Amino acid sequence: MYDFELVKPTTVEEAVAALSGDEAQPLGGGQTLIPTMKQRLAMPGTLVSTSGIASMKGVSASGGVLTVGGATTHGTVAAEAASSYPALAALAGGIGDPAVRNRGTVGGSLANNDPAACYPAGLLGSGGVVVTNTREIAADDFFQGMFTTALEEGELITAVKFNIPEKAAYAKFAQPASRFPLTAAFVAKTSDGVRVAITGASEEGVFRWTEAEEALSSNFSADAVDGLSVDADGMIGDIHGTPAYRAHLVKVMTKRAVTAAG
Amino acid sequence: MPKDHGIGAANKRREDVRFLTGKGRYTDDININGQAYVHFLRSDVAHGKLTKVNTSAAEAAPGVLRVFTGKDFEGIGGLPCGWQVTDRHGNPMQEPAHPVLAQGKVRHVGDAIAAVVAESYAEARDAAELIELDIEELPAVIDMKAALADGAPKVHDDLTSNLCYDWGFVEENRDAVDQAIKGAHHVTTLELVNQRLVANPMEPRVAVGDYASHSDESTLYTTSQNPHVIRLLMGAFVLGIPEHKLRVVAPDVGGGFGSKIFHYAEEAFCTFAAKQLKRPVKWTSSRSEAFMTDAHGRDHVTKIELAMDAEGNFLALRTDTHANMGAYLSTFSTSVPTWLHGTLMAGNYKTPLIYVNVKAVFTNTVPVDAYRGAGRPEATFQLERVIDKAAREMGIDPVELRRKNFVTEFPYATPVAVEYDTGDYNATLDKALELADVSGFDARAAESAKNGKWRGLGMNCYIEACGIAPSALVGQLGARAGLYESATVRVNATGGLVVMTGSHSHGQGHETAFPQVIAEMIGIDESQVEIVHGDTANTPMGMGTYGSRSLAVGGSAMVRATEKIIAKAKKIAAHLMEASADDVELKDGAFSVAGTDKSVAWGDVCLAAYVPHNYPLDEIEPGLEETAFYDPANFTYPAGAYICEVEVDPDTGKVTVERFTAADDFGNVVNPMIVEGQVHGGLAQGIGQALLENCVYDENGQLVSASFMDYAMPRAADLPNFSVDHSCQTPCTHNPLGVKGCGEAGAIGSPPALVNAVVDALQRNGKDVKHIDMPLSPARVWAAMNG
């Protein structure tokens, strides 16, 4: 780790001001950023912690929308969204281990947009918006490929709004070592149709599987996906699975999510 | 009734109080006044020529005391290899130099190029980035067969090739085996990989070097399984420090699994630098460094052929293995694929003809050495897999095929140079079949099928050689060390005992089990016995802990020393009771004279030994302290039968271990709870190998599985509740305790059972899959099912 300054603002305004400094970067739970810094692969000059900003914390549901503060931990979402949006609560409760969930935040996870992270599937699958200090970004516009998002330099995720569907479920197939998704599917059914978001599989990061969405919109059952196939082209290949295997898992996990959603 | 005291009692581990309350004292807890810190600059390429190493900017950086490079070690010895293997043609193996810091060339990712010693870790690390480095990258050799091809780049320019040795065993049998295989009714052939593993003990390696200029004495604190071995190797071969000026201390050690047997460059460096700088020098490995510097395990590629007659009697066995040595020869690397592997190829079976060929190969990878089981898991895996395949091909039940070929009469001299003293393989097999409820399998399989899962059953037997080893024998085989063990038993004036042993506990529970032996012999409470280990300054020269040897060899030394104590104490007691020593009995901590009511307590005899007022001074010396060195007459041969039941998810290829049964014959058992714990740990590691763990290099020699994000360790949730039994006991015939060793069995015996079970699940469901290489990751199983 290189030397850095740590600031711990209590308001979004203070945080944004601190982030305008040279080489400044937000610090959420540090579950991704700190290990990267320990390996000297990142050298921010200033870390602006979100953990002291009360307005960025908490979970509330109203009008069919679940609003989660950008600095809310996975553990809090798992506990507090359990009745309002159980599928999302389950997703949060399945991230890492208790230590990770007690630190890691929804804002950090989405800003990082790891191609194997859970939350991107939850947000893209639910539809909704990422609220920042300057604007609202629709879920469909937010994710722009592996580790890339629509966020500008210094822009802070202050909250995330998830549309609460009629039914939803998240089916995660864990990578054996990291236990991140090797491939996972988030399926949500609303009155407008079905959304299917896949994480862990594609070299482009999280994506919507539109063929499955169409098939499921007319018949919300696992069988509806049977006839579909996923192209292995563009899928991730690594020591844990070939592109063909991941393409296969896309379908299996989608079916499982549909079944789990009921 | 289970005993509550002495041999056979399930005493709770006394050391756990310290470990579980955070009071363990590990090497990293040692901080010496004035200590400096070293950071190693390591190669990020697998193979390259060092054309420039300019340290001047680093030397000038804040806090830096000195920057060392290969130049500083030019006149200094390299790390020695402890076992010289002679090849098929009678020639010694090729043995390259193993410098402390790279000399002109780097040979694997992680090879140390320079060492920066500074006032703090952070300063050392910062300064290391200022070292100007030019490396002319050379093509790397990673694949073993490619490394042996003509014209392959050489890992060591001064060797003739990348072949360390081509070993044949038993060479005289080669033709006879070939003939037998040619003429056999049926030959089953299997090609497989026993993949490379990273030991990953919970505690990473640490070394602290210290130098006392007033006495010219060097001290090394290190995470070692065998401090005396390190003192000998480092003192005599690397740094040229005589034993009386060198002390090696291995305090509490948080797991080793073999990886902390070996002498590592960082140990020599810290000892050397401390003397140069007249400052203590400390190194603490990061987990990332551990992945690329701790010796790896396994990494064999094997073809095995089993010849049978029409009834399934084993006629001959031939194996052809490539064993990866990595870039340098780690301390015991050369012995693992040879004498710890070839000698076990008979398994539990009376195959009359066996030939084992092993080509050990240098590659641009981390050195490979002993890892829990060391050679024996590799032997067991190939043998028990090929038998399973043979059973299928011959249409014989795999249990029956094994039974038919069991060795049943003991002692049994195998065609691979070892003699099993005792065993009862049918007994452990029967026990395992009973505990595993094999007869209920079909019902369970039907239940699984209802849930869309495929259930499979796999079994195997195993035998291993523990209690390494008779010194004269291993000397003939090329060992450059003796393999006895030592113990000094010091009885204090008030009757308590201190036992100083050359064995070393790094999780095995010696502090609990060893006192049980002594308490039993004398008839006193275990709390009266304290075990001292891990410090060359206060333990007799001993060879340490590995190869499940501590109780069989170290325990035997303790028994011998205690016998001497008792013999002398009897003389003292005889004097006190005015009787003849021959008539004195020791029972429950008291001496008595047969047929009389004369009695004297253990404590009174001890006191008399140190306050010899009324004492036979003309016959015996005062004091009560004895040392024994025990050199075993043979290896010990634990054996058993393991049964695994798995479920395979046909949609994803994911395997879950549903049941696992281990029936082991460890001979006599001193502490059944510790034995059970050892088996559990071994099973976790064996299942880890079979299902999860895989150390992978890419073709350029980059370590792909270089962290826990990609190297999958087994977790509690991956394991079922084990059913473990050790009630079948055929005591070892040649050591005084009749014990065999239990530390590695679980890791040796479990991988084939699991793979056999998965193959069985696929076969039962119409997939003609003959073999899947470990780890049986979901992706691999799915690919095999859909292949």
Ligand SMILES: Cc1cc2nc3c(=O)[nH]c(=O)nc-3n(C[C@H](O)[C@H](O)[C@H](O)COP(=O)(O)OP(=O)(O)OC[C@H]3O[C@@H](n4cnc5c(N)ncnc54)[C@H](O)[C@@H]3O)c2cc1C
């Ligand atoms: C052992 C382990 C297991 C894990 N398993 C999983 C898993 O199964 N599934 C999964 O999805 N994740 C997993 N994670 C990752 C975890 O969810 C992290 O919490 C997450 O990736 C990052 O969140 P964080 O709050 O820790 O962010 P940090 O590490 O603090 O930051 C990550 C990045 O986001 C930026 N950032 C942080 N907060 C904000 C904000 N409010 N606005 C804008 N940018 C911000 C930072 O500058 C940085 O670039 C795991 C992590 C670990 C260590």
